Amino acid sequence: MSLARIPRQRAIIDRRKLASAIESLVAEHGDKARPQIVDLLKTALNEGRTELARRLEDKPSAGHENAGGFAFLIDQLIRVIHDHATAHLYPSANRSQAERLAVMAVGGYGRSEMSPHSDVDIAFLVGGRKTAWCEQVVEAMLYLLWDLGLKVGHSTRTLDEAMRLAKGDLTIRTALLEGRYVWGDQGLYDEGSRRFTMEVVRGNERAFVTEKLAERDARHKRMGDSRYVVEPNVKDGKGGLRDLHTLYWIGKFIHRVRTASELVDVGLFTRAEYRSFRKAENFLLAVRSHMHVITGRAEDRLTFDLQRRIAERMNFAERPGKSAVERFMQFYFLQAKRVGSLTGVFLAHIDEQFEAKTARRGFFAGWKARSRQIKGYRVHGGKIGAPSDDWFKRSPVRLIEIFQLAEAEGLEIHPETMRQANRDSGLIDNAIREDERANALFLDLLCGRNDPETVLRWMNEAGVFGKFVPDFGKVNAQMQFDMYHHYTVDEHTIRAIGLLNRIEKGELADDHPRATRLIHKVGSRRVAYVAALLHDIAKGRGGDHSVLGAEVARELCPRFGLTESETEMVAWLVLNHLLMSHTAQKRDLTDPKTIEDFVAQVQSAERLRHLAILTAVDIRAVGPGTWNSWKGQLLGELYDISSERLRLGHMRHGREQTIAHKQAEVVELLDAEAGLVENLAETMGDAYWIAEPPDIIALNLVHYSAAREQEHELSIHCEYYEARGATLVTVIAADHPGLFYRIAGGIHLAGGNIIDARIHTTRTGWALDNFLVQDPHGDPFAEEGQLERLKTSIADALANKVDLAPRLAQRPLAHSRARAFDVAPRVLFDNKASNRFTVIEVNARDRPALLNRLARALFESRLVVHSAHITNYGERAADTFYVTDLTGGKLEPGERMNRIEARLIEAASDATQDRLENA
Structure with a gap:
C-alpha cells in the first residue's frame, strides 16, 4: 500500500522528534554520542515494532497495512541515519558531481511489503564514480543499521555499473525493477530509473518473461x-x-x-x-x-x-x-488456489501479447495458424474457446460440456474462456445439476481416457466443479490437520482419479501390477472412477466420513446416470474404502479368522477387485512415499488369499494340509539342505509353520540349525529382504520374559522402525523372533555398516549393557512436529478377530520407541506377544498385538483387562515421554 496512507504514522515513529534528539546528543557529546544514538535508534525501532504488533492484534487480517507499516518504520530510520551520517559524521559543504548518493529500497522493502523480521534490502546509487565520501557515508549507515540488529542486504553501485549488471543478472534486474526512492539525491534516482527503462527494459521484455517463468518453475x-x-x-x-x-x-x-x-x-x-x-x-x-x-x-x-x-x-x-x-487452512488454500487461477489467466494473456509459440504445457502453448470448430466452439492453436461472451449464459450446460470436450479432444481451454467460466459458474443451479445431458457429460469427463486429472483440476480452478457437485465444493481446499495427508481433500481426490487413469493405461504397472490387471476385469469402469471421486467426499462434516460418504453416493450416483447395481457398488466401496488397508496393515494375514472376517464383509469377487484398485490409488494419492513395496506386498497377500477363498467357497487347505503344503514349498527352496524341514518340523510347532511365509521359514531353518550346532546362546541375523522393501532381523535366543521388548529397544536405538514382528518359541525352549525393519524414511537398512549396527545394538540391549528407557527417550522422532498434535492414547481389545488370540490395538501419538514401551507394559502385565503389526499415519501410530496370557488363553473382560488398558495408556501417554526425557 502507499506509505502515505499508513494511519497514525507518528505513533509508529516520529522522524522529526528522533532527528531532533540526535541533534541534541551530538551537540552535547560530539564524537562520543554514538552509543546514545544507537540506543535511541534501537528504542525507536522496538517501539515501532511493538506498535505494529499491537495493531496486528487489533486488526489481524490487515496484511497490507501491517507490511506497509514496517516499510514506513524502516524508511524513517534510514532517513534519520542518512541525515546523521551526512550532516554530523561526514559533512561536505561543497560536494562534487561525483559525491552524489541516493538510497533505494529494493526487494520486498521496495514494494513496501515488509514483515516484522524481513531483510532490509537497499541499493546505494552513487554519482559518476565511488568517492571516499560516498564510501564513508555508506559504511557509517550500514554499521548503524547492523547495530540495530537488522539483517541488511546491500549494494553500492554507480549508474553505469547498475545498468551493466542488470542486463546480465536476472536477480539484479528484478531488484532494480521494483526499486523505490527512500532518501538522498532524488535527481540521481530519477536518472537511474529513466536509464533502466531505456537500457535494460526496452526490447528485452520477452526474455525477462521467459527467465522469470523458468525461475518460478524451478522454485515450485x-x-x-x-x-x-x-x-x-x-x-x-x-x-x-x-x-x-x-x-x-x-x-x-x-x-x-x-x-x-x-x-x-x-x-x-x-x-x-x-x-x-x-x-x-x-x-x-x-x-x-x-x-x-x-x-x-x-x-x-x-x-x-x-x-x-x-x-x-x-x-x-x-x-x-x-x-x-x-477452517483457517481451508481459507489459506482457497487464496492459494485463487493465486493459481490468476497466474494462469495473466500469463496466457502475456503469451498472446507476444504471440509466443513455446512448448510450455498447461494453458500457455502458442497458437497455431489453422482454426476449426467443434460443436460450435472455436479451436485454435490447441485451445478451445467459447465463441461469444454470452455463450454459457445462453446454455449453462455448456459449462460442463467445454471441459468434457477439452478432455476428449486433448485440448487446453482458452484463458478468456476460463475467465468466462469462472464468472458464469454461478449459473449452475439445481436444474443444471439434475440435467441428464449435463450429468452424462460430467461422467464422460470423469471417466475420460486421456487426462481427466488435469481437466478436472481446471474445472475446479474455474469454480465449476464445486458448483456442479456441491458435495465436492464442501471439501474444496479443505486440509486434514495431520502429518499423514500431504494434500487438501480436493487435491487428494483429483490425484486419485489421475492415478486410476494412469493405472488403466498401464503406466504404473511396475508399482501396481495387480491393480493394472484388475481394472480391465471389473464389470464397470464407471464404478471405479465414481468411487475414487466420492471416497472422501464427506470429510469435515463430523461423524464417520465413510458412513456419511456412502449416503452421498446413494444420492449422487443415480444423478450421474449410474444403474442401481452400480450405485450400490459405489456406496459399498465408499463405506468400506479403508477396510482392505486396515486389515492388511493391522491384522495377522496368516490367521484364518482374519481372512474369514474380511471375506464375510467383501462377499463377492467383483467387490474385492474394485476395493483393491481403490485402496491402491487412495494410499498413493495421500502423498509422496506413502505407497511402498511393504504395503503392496501386504495388500497383494490379502487379495490373493481372499480371492481364493471367494472362488472356492472355502480355504483351500485345512490346518494339516496348510502345514504340509508349506513344508513342501520350503523343501524346494532349501534344495541341498531340504533335510532341515523333516529334522525341525516338530521342533518348530504348528503355529510357526502357519504364521511364516515359505521364504522366511527357509532362512530361519538354516540360521536356527547353525546356531544350535555351534551352541550359540544368541544368534542375530540381519539382511535386506527385497520382497517386502525392508530388512529382516531374526533373533534366536534362549526364551525368557521381556525378550520382545528388549529386542525392540535395541532396534530402535540403532535407528530402526519395526513394521512387523512375529514371535515364536520352539518346543525346545528357544525363541525365534522375526522383525521387519525400516529406517525413519521407510527405506530398508541394506549397507553392511547399518546391518552391523543393528546386530550390535540388539545384542547390547539383550545383555543389559544399556539402560533402554532414558536412551530411547532421547532419540528424536523423524517428525518432531508431531508435538503440534493432540492424539489421546486409545486401547481396543478384540476377542473376535482371532480364534486363538486376543487382539489389542493401541492408537497413540508417535514418539521414540513407542513399541518398546508398549511391549514392556504387556510383559509387565504377564502377557505373551505372538505377533505385532505396526502402522504409522503421520503423527499417529497404530500398533496391534496378538496376545495370550501365560497359559495360552485369551483375555476376558473384567478387572484385569481394565488394568492392562490403564498400563498401556500410561505407556503411550505424553506425560510418560516427558518424564523419561527429563530423567
Missing part, C-alpha cells in the same frame, strides 16, 4: 510443486506471495506499470480479478506477519504448530466437523 519444484501441501511456504510455495510478485514483475517490466492496480488498465486483469489479487495478497501478508511475530524471526514455512496459533490470532472459530485450524 523445490517447494513440492503443489499449492496444496499441508505445511506450505507462504513466501516461496506454489500459490504464495512470490507467485503474486512474479505477476507484478512481469506486468511492470512489459507495461511499465507502477502499481498492481495498473494491471487492470493494461488489460491483464479485470477489476474483479484485481480485487482477488489484493485480497489474496492481503491475507498472505497478514499470515506472514503473524508468523514473524510468533517466532521472533523471518519464518516463511507455515508449520503445524504455527497453523494452530495463527488460526487463533486471526479469530477463526470452530464449526461442527471442522476445527478452527482446519
